[in-house]
Amino acid sequence: MALVITEEQQMLKTSAKELLKEKGPVAQLRKLRDEKNPIGFDENLWKEMVEMGWAGLTIPEAYGGLDFGYTGLGQVLEETGRTLTASPLNATVLLCATAINLGGNVLQKERLLSAIAEGQLLLAFANDEGAHHNPNHVETTVTTNENGTVLNGTKTFVLDGHVADQFVVVAKSKGEVGLFMVDANAKGISRERIIMMDSRNVAIVNFDNVLLDEDAALDSFEKGGSALLEKTLDIARIGLAAEMLGGIQESFERTLAYIKERQQFGIVIGVFQALQHRMAELYCEIELCKSIVIKALKAIDEDSSDLPRLASLAKAKLGETYKLASNEGIQLFGGIGMTDDEEIGFFLKRARVVQQTLGDTNFHLDRLAKMKNY
Amino acid sequence: MALVITEEQQMLKTSAKELLKEKGPVAQLRKLRDEKNPIGFDENLWKEMVEMGWAGLTIPEAYGGLDFGYTGLGQVLEETGRTLTASPLNATVLLCATAINLGGNVLQKERLLSAIAEGQLLLAFANDEGAHHNPNHVETTVTTNENGTVLNGTKTFVLDGHVADQFVVVAKSKGEVGLFMVDANAKGISRERIIMMDSRNVAIVNFDNVLLDEDAALDSFEKGGSALLEKTLDIARIGLAAEMLGGIQESFERTLAYIKERQQFGIVIGVFQALQHRMAELYCEIELCKSIVIKALKAIDEDSSDLPRLASLAKAKLGETYKLASNEGIQLFGGIGMTDDEEIGFFLKRARVVQQTLGDTNFHLDRLAKMKNY
Amino acid sequence: MGNIETKTNLDVFRKEVRAWLEENCPESMRKPVKSPDDVYWGGRKGDFDSDDQKVWYERMLAKKWIVPYWEEKYGGGGLNSQETKIITEEMMRLSCRKPLFSFGISMLGPALLKFASDEQKMRFLPEIVQAKIRWCQGYSEPGAGSDLAGLQTKAEDKGDHYLVNGQKVWTSYADKSDWIFCLVRTDFDVPKHNGISFLLIDMASEGVSTRPIKLISGKSPFCETFLDNVKVPKENLIGELGQGWTIAKYLLTHERQMIGGIGETRKPRPLSAVAIKGVGLTHGILSDSSLRADVAKFEMDEAIFDMTIERAIDEAKAGNNSGALSSFFKYYGTELNKQRYELMLALNGYKGLAWEGESSNNGELARAFCRTKGNSIEGGTSEIQLNIISKRILGLPSK
C-alpha cells in the first residue's frame, strides 16, 4: 500500500475542508459553548454532513452506506480536527457504527447501520468506568433474572452520552466481555451531562436493572466480544489520531503565520532563531504524525493484523505531538494566546481532552511495550 | 545549615584547584592513557595529595586524619571533576575509608585509617556483581568450613581493583549482608583489569575460597551491615555528585568560551539565539546541581536522617545534567569536539562512566519513587 | 549589643508574636485561600466578605503589622528584617492569611520607598496600609508584549498637568482598583528606554475606563484600561522625568521573584500523593510506568528548585549577590509549575477535564491548568528570561 491518498480521497478531503470552513469553524464551537447549547453540536450542519454521505462513509453499501473506507473517513476527521467541529462523527460513526458493522448480525446491521447512514440515529459508546481509559476493567454486568436479561453498572466519559438514542455498552456476561445495544430511554437509565474543557459533552450513565432486548448482543464477531472491543477501539483510536492530525497542523500553521507577522522590538518575532528551531523541530514531529496516521488508516482498510500496534503508535505519537504543538501555540501567541478571544486556546483544550480519550500517550506506550513483552 | 561553604572550605577548594590545574590536568589523564600506565593514576601526584591531607580529610584526628568533613572533601572532588584527575580519592578515601570509619572497630580503624591518611594503603570497594549497580543483589558468601572462614564470589566494576592492597567486600554471611576486609594478595583471589571508556580502571575480582582474617568483618555499625552498606554508598554517591559538578561546570565553561570565539559565517556562533537559549537552559540546570550537591554534602556532616533521599536526588540530577552538558559540549564544539586532540570528549566519556557508577539517574529516580511508596 | 543578646531578644519576640497570633487570628482566617476573590483587597470599592476578615484586618492594622517593615510614619511597624521574618514565619506556621492583599504593598511600595519624594511617600504609603486605595499596574500595552519599552501611551506636558492618552492591557483587577501606576512616554525624541516616566493616576479621573479580558481559563483577572485625555497633576510623577524604565525594572525584579516561587507561602500537595490516588499501584509500583518516571523526575526538580531558593537566600546573606538570578527563578519556577499541571491533568484522567459542574468544583483543575500557561508569558516571557541569562550572566554577545 502506498502511503498517499487517492484522488477520490483527496476530493472528499477538499469538500470536507470547504464545508467545515464555512459552516463548522471554531467560531461555531464558541457559539455552542457560549449559548450553552443543550445538544452540543449544530444539528443543521450534521444534516449537511449526512447529506454529503459522511455518516455512511464506512458503512457497507448493502446497509445504505458508501463503503468508502476508513482512509476516507480519516480525511474528513482530519478536517474536523482543523476546525474543531463538534459532531456525532466520533461517537456515532467512528465508534458505534464500527462496532455494529464488525459485531452485529444481519438484522442488527439492517436496523442500525442504515439509520446511522441516514442520520436518523445517534449512538454513544459506553466503555470506561473510571477516571482513566481502561477498556478491560469492566464491572458492568449483564445477568438474567426473573424479568429477563438486565444490565447493571455505571459508565463514565460516554461521548455524546447525553443525546444518544442508543448506547453500545461494554459489559460482562458470564465472565466474558460483550457489547450490547441499549435503548437510551429504557427504564433504569439515568445520565448526567458533563461539559468538558473542550466544550464537548460526555455523560456519566448509570444502568440500574435495565431490561435488554433479546437481540441486544453484538455477538457475531468471529473472534469473540473481547476481540470485537479491541478492534473497535483500535479503529476509533486511529480515527481520533486523524482528527488530532488536523488539530496539530492547524495549531502549527496558525502559530507559524502569527510569528511571521507579530512584531516585537521592531522586527517580526519569526526571525528569532530560538523560535525557528522550535518550530522546525515541531515540523519534524508533524511529518512523523502524518506518516503514522496514513499508515494506520490504510491498515484498517486492508484489515491488517498489525492494527493494534499501529493504533497505539498513532494515538501515542499524536497525543505527544498535539500537546507540544498546542503548548508552543499558546506560548508563541503570548498574552494574546491567553485570551478567550483568540482561538488558539481552543486547540490547547481539545488537545488535552482528546489525549485522554481512548488512552493517552502513556497508556499506549505501555501497551506497545507489553506487545513486545517488556 | 546555610547552603554556602565556609571560608576554610573555600581555601581548601582554592588550593585543590591550583594543585590540580598544575599537576593533574586533563593532559595528565591523556598521558596515563596513551602510555597504558599500569597503575592508572600518577603516584607522585597522589603523594602530594596525601601531603596536603586530602587522604585524611574525613578521617578522625584520633586516627591521623584532619576530621575536616565531607563538605570539605566534596570541594576537592569537585576540583578533580574539573580536571578529570584519576586518583585513589574515590575508591580508597570516599568509599572504603567511609565504610571503615562507620563500621570498623577501634582496632580496625587504628590499623587501616591511619594508613589511609598517610597514603600507605590503597583500597577498593567490591560490591556489584552484575552489569548494573544493584547493591542489594549479593551472592558472594562468607561461610565457615574446616579451614576457617572463607569468601566466595565474583565482583564486577571494582574501582581501582587492579591496584588495591585490600578490598572491602560486600558479602552475605548467614543470610545477612556484611562488609569484610580482604587482603588483595590472599590466596584464591584473581583479578582482571578492565580499562574503561573514561581511561579509568576497574577490575573483575574473583574470590575462590579466600581465607579471611578473624577480624575481617566491619561489624560495629549500630544499625547492622545492610545499613552500613547503604550509608557508605549514599555518602559515596554524594561525593561522586560533587565530582560530577566539577565536570559539568568545566564542560559548560569550556563550551561557553568556545562559542564566544568560534567564528562561522563571519560571526562568533555565540550570537545565535538557538545556542544561547540552550546554554541558558543548561545554566539553570547547573544552578540546581550546585544546590543539591552542597545540601547533600552538608547533610553528611550533620548526620541527617534525610541522607538517602538527598543522595539519590544528587546522583540522579547530576547524572542527567552531566549527560546534557557533555552532549552540548560535543555538539557545539562540532567537528573539533569529535577529535581526540580536543579535551571536551574526555568529559563525555567520564560523564557516561560516572553515570553508571553507584547507580544511574534511572536507578535513583526509581529509589526516590520507592521512598515515597509509589 | 552582642549577637547572643540579640538572639535572645528575637526569641522573646518570636514567642510574643506566636502568642498574639494565636489569640487574635480568627479560626476562619487560618484556612487556605481558595481564590483571589476569597481575600480582602481593600479600596474604595472593596468590602469585607466576613466579620472574621474585618476583625483580622483591624487587629493587624492596630498592631501595625500590615506592613511590619515600613516606617511608622508611613503606617508600618518600624520593625527590622529579622523581626519581619519572624512575623512571616509565625503566620505561616499557623497558616494565617495575609490580612490585606495589596499590589500597593508588594509592587508599588518598593518603588515609592526608593524613588518617591518625602511628600509623596507620606501621601500614598499610609493609604495603602489603611486599605483606602487599591492599586493596579499599568505597564503592558496592546501589541507591545515583551517589548515593554516600546510603549506608546503618551503624557504631554500641559503646564500644571500631564495630558495622558493611550491604552494599557493586562492590568490586574483594574475594574476593582482605585489608582493605577503607569509607565507613560513623556519624550518621543530620545532612545526608547529613556523617554519613559512613572506616573500615578487616579482612576476616578475623567477619561479612565476599563474592560475585563476573558482568559482561556474562563476567568477575567485582567483588564484593558483606556486613558482618554486624562489630566494628571504633575505631583503624581514618581522619580525624575524619564526615569520610568529604571523604576519599572527595579519593580519587575521583585515581581519575577514572586511569580517564580520566592515569596510563595503555600505548598501544593505532593504530586506523588496525587499520583497514587489518581493512578493506583501494582505490586507497590505506580501502575503507569511512564507517568511514574515523569512524576519522579518532576519531584526531583521541584525539590532541588526549592533548595536553590534556599541557597540563593543563604548566598545573598553571605554577600554573594548575583543580580540576574531573578530571571533564572522566574524561568525555572514557571516552567516547573506548568509541568506540574500537565502532570496533574494526566494523573486525574477524565476527572481533571471537566469544565463545569459541582463535582469538579466548576472545572477547578482544568481552569487552573489553563491559567498556568500564562506563567511563562506574564512578567517577561520565558524566552525573554533566557535572553537575559544569555546576555547578563553568560555574557553571550548580541549580533
Next chain:
Amino acid sequence: MGNIETKTNLDVFRKEVRAWLEENCPESMRKPVKSPDDVYWGGRKGDFDSDDQKVWYERMLAKKWIVPYWEEKYGGGGLNSQETKIITEEMMRLSCRKPLFSFGISMLGPALLKFASDEQKMRFLPEIVQAKIRWCQGYSEPGAGSDLAGLQTKAEDKGDHYLVNGQKVWTSYADKSDWIFCLVRTDFDVPKHNGISFLLIDMASEGVSTRPIKLISGKSPFCETFLDNVKVPKENLIGELGQGWTIAKYLLTHERQMIGGIGETRKPRPLSAVAIKGVGLTHGILSDSSLRADVAKFEMDEAIFDMTIERAIDEAKAGNNSGALSSFFKYYGTELNKQRYELMLALNGYKGLAWEGESSNNGELARAFCRTKGNSIEGGTSEIQLNIISKRILGLPSK
C-alpha cells in the same frame, strides 16, 4: 508494453536475480559487516581480505551489477530503476554484502553523471566500477565547519593547469585513497558561493599529503589533507568554472539522505530485545520503569521514522516532491541514532563502558557510541538542518 506484462517480466527478473545470487554469493559474504575495515574498497592501495571477497567482487563485476543502473559504456549494467531495486532487495534478503564500497559510486558518480563532459565520464566512471581508483571527498576546511562556502583552498589559473594550495579536513580515508574530489576557490572577487569550483585531484601528485585524525572513538576514519603547490590539469575541472557550489549542494543532498537513514540497509537489533536482555523483567515488565518508558518512546519514534521514509518514497513516486525534506531526514535520523546509543549504554550498564579487552570486542559499543556523536555534526550540523527547515520549508525570515 502494458503494465501487466512489465510486472510479469519483473517477476521473472527477480527470480533470476535470486537464483544467481544464491549460487554466486559466497557464504562469508552474507555475514554482517563488522567494521569499515572488513569490506572491499578497491583502489591502488586496496587489496582483498579474503578469497571470498575477491570471488564475490569479480563475479558481480562480470555480471555488471557493481553499479547496475549506470550505462554499460561506463561499466554499469544498463538496468532501469525497477530492476536495480529488485537487485538491492534480493541482496538484502540474502544479506549479501556490497561487493565494493566506494565513495566513487555513492558520492562522486552522481556529480559526474550530471555535470561532467562525455570525455570525463568515459575517463572516470569505468575506473570506479573496476575498483582501480578509490575516491575521497575534500570539502571541509579547518575552521570552516558549517560555513562550507567560506572555504579558502585556492586554485590559481596558470594557463595549462591550476595551482592548488590549501588544506582540507574530514576527508574520509584520504590516507587510503587515490584521488580526491575537491571544492576549491577559483575567484575571490565574487560573492563567496560563486567563486567555488569542483576539481578532481590525483593524490599521487606532488604536494599532496595526508594525516589521519584520531577521533574520540579512538579510530581514525578521517584525515587532514594538505595541498601544497599542487599542479592540476585543467581537464580535471568538473562543470563550469564557479559551478562548484551547485555541484556540492547536489551531492550533499544525496549524502544527507544516506546519513539520515534513507539508503541504510542493515537493521540494528530491536532496542527492546537489548533492554530485556540487559535489564531483565519483573512481573513481566522491564525492571527499570524509567528506561522502559524511554525505550518505548524510542521504538515509537523509530518505527514512525521508518514509515516516514516509506511515505516520502511513495510521495515522490506520486509526484509530490519536497526538496528540503533531506534536511528533515538528516536531522531526525541522526538524532534518533544518537538516542539509540545513549539507550544502548544505559541498557548495557558497566558492560557497555569497557574500552579495551576481548570481552567487550575492544570496546565496540563504547566506541560506536562515541562515533554517533558525530552524526549530527558531519554532513551539515543539526543546527544547520533546522535553519534550512526554518527558512526553506517554513518560510521564516532572516533578520
